[in-house]
Amino acid sequence: MAKQVRTAIEPTREQNYAEWYQQVIKAAELAENSDVRGCMVIKPWGFAIWENIQRVLDEMFRETGHKNAYFPIFIPKSFFEKEAEHVEGFAKECAIVTHSRLEDDGKGGLKVAGELAEPYIVRPTSETIIGASFARWVNSYRDLPLLINQWANVVRWELRTRLFLRTAEFLWQEGHTVHATSEEAVVETMKMLDVYATFAEEYLALPVIKGEKTDSERFPGAIATYCIESMMQDRKALQSGTSHFLGQNFAKSSQIKFQSQTGDVEYAWTTSWGVSTRLIGALIMAHSDDNGMVIPPRIAPAHIALIPIYKNDEEKVEVMSFVKELGEKLHSIRYLEQKLRIEIDNRDMTSSERSWSWIKHGIPLRVEIGMRDLASGTVMVGRRDQDSKDKKSMSVEELLTQVLDILEDIQKTIYERALAFRSINTHKIDDYEQFKAFYTPKNSNEPEIHGGFASSHWCGDGACETKIKEDLKVTVRCIPLDAVLEDGICICCGKPSKRRVIFAKSY
C-alpha cells in the first residue's frame, strides 16, 4: 500500500474553507446537525470545551462580583413590546409558543389545543424578562449595583444556520446589571468587555480587537455596544463577544426605579453582556489546520493522549501496566489548578490510526509508548502545534517535569500564530480603488480566500457604511478603543475623518 502525503481533512482550507470547517467538526466529533431544523447536537468532545469555557468564565464573573441566577425561558409577548427598538431587532427571529397541550385528532395523530391567552416568546435574549424581576428587586440606591449572570440557552430563528456560528438554539451566558449612575454602568460595560478580551486571549489563544459598534450594528435598544472582534483563517471577522451599555432604555420600559440618597425616584442604568457557543466556532476557525482541530491546552477537554503500542497480548499487558502508571503520575500533576486530563487509548486499531484520531480531535499532546520505550525508560511525544511527524523522544522523567511548560508553550505558540496571521492580513488602506481590489476575489466563480482587516478612515456617516456594504459586503466591524486620533479622509466619500476603523467581511 503506497503511503502518500495527505491531509486528514478534505477539502483543505485553501480548497473550500466552508466545507473544511464542517469536516473539522465532524472529524473531531464536536457536534452534528440534529433532526430539528437549525439546531445542533453538541457531542461530548465539543461539550467538554464549552464546559471548560463555562468554568473559567464563571470564575471570572464571580471575581468581578457577579452572582448566577436563572430566569424563565418564556417571555410574555407584552414584555417584549415594551422596548420598541428591541422588538424591531428581534421580531423576525422569534419562536413563539401559542398552545399548551396536544389532543387526539381521531386519525392516529395529535393536534395542538389549549390556545394560550397570551403567546410566549422563547427567549432570544432576556433583558425584558429579567428586567421585570429587577423592577421588583430594586427599590433603593442601597440595592445597587445589582450584578447578575445567567447561563442559559436562547433561540433565534435564523434563516441560515452553521454549526456553532449560527444555530437556531445556542448556549450562552448573559450578564445583566443595574447601576445608580450612568458612569458606573459604563465602567461595568467596559470591565466586562475586558474580561472577555482577557479570556479570549489568555484561554482561547484568540487575539481580539476591542471596539465599539457603529449605529447600524448596535444591539437593539442599547445606547452603545462594545465588542471583541477576531480574525478567522479565511480572513473574515467573527464577533466573539459583546457588552452593551443600555442607558435607561430598559429601566424605563421595565420600570426599574430606585430612590436615591437625596430621596428622588430615578430610573436605573443597566448593562448586558454575553458570549456564546460561537466561541467554539472561533476556536475552530482561528486555530485548526488541514489535519483537523487544534485546541489550546488551557481549554482542551483532555491534555494528553497516551497511546500504547504492542504486537501481541504479552506485550500489551506489559505496555499497559507502564502506561497506566504513567497516566496516574500525569493525572496527579496540576495545570491551572486542575488535574491534567489524560486519555489512555488502547482501542483495537493500529497505533498510527489511534494517533491520527487524536490529531484530528486536537488534543495538545500525544505520547506513544512501545516496548522500546519500556526498555529505555522513554516516550515519544508529539505536539499538536507541530508537524505530525515531528515527534521527540524524551525520558519519562523529562516528560513529568516538563509537561506543564510544554503545554504552556503550545498555548503561546497557538496564540502567536493567530496574532501573526492577523497582523499580516491587516492593512492600512486609504484609497477606495485599493480597498475594492483588497475585497474582490480574483476568481469570482470560485472565490479564493481574500481580503482581511482594513484599517481605514471613515467619516461616521451611515450612508458610507451602507454603500461599502452594498458594493463589497464589507462592514465596519468596530471602532477600535485604542484608535489614535489622526486627520484623514473617509475611504468612501472623502470627507474629513478623525480616526481609522476596522473594516472586514464578517460572519
Place this chain on the structure above:
RNA sequence: CGGGAUGUAGCGCAGCUCGGUAGCGCGUUCGGUUCGGGACCGAAAGGUCGCUGGUUCAAAUCCAGUCAUCCCGACCA
C-alpha cells in the same frame, strides 16, 4: 424569504438522458495475519432509492406536488 443545486446502505457516490431483479468505495461484523506513521487477506451483514400522488403490464429512472439539506443573497451572537 428570493436565486441555484442535491436527496439511492452509517458516510461518500454511481445508476436516471433511453422505465425491465439495487450497484461501487469507505466504514461495520466475523476469522486470520498485523501493529513505532493512516495495515492486509478471506467471508458476511446492511437499502420499502426523502415523502405523497400520477402515468405505465412494470418507476430509483417519466410527470406533479411536498419536505429536507447545501451553496449564493437578505437577516444575525
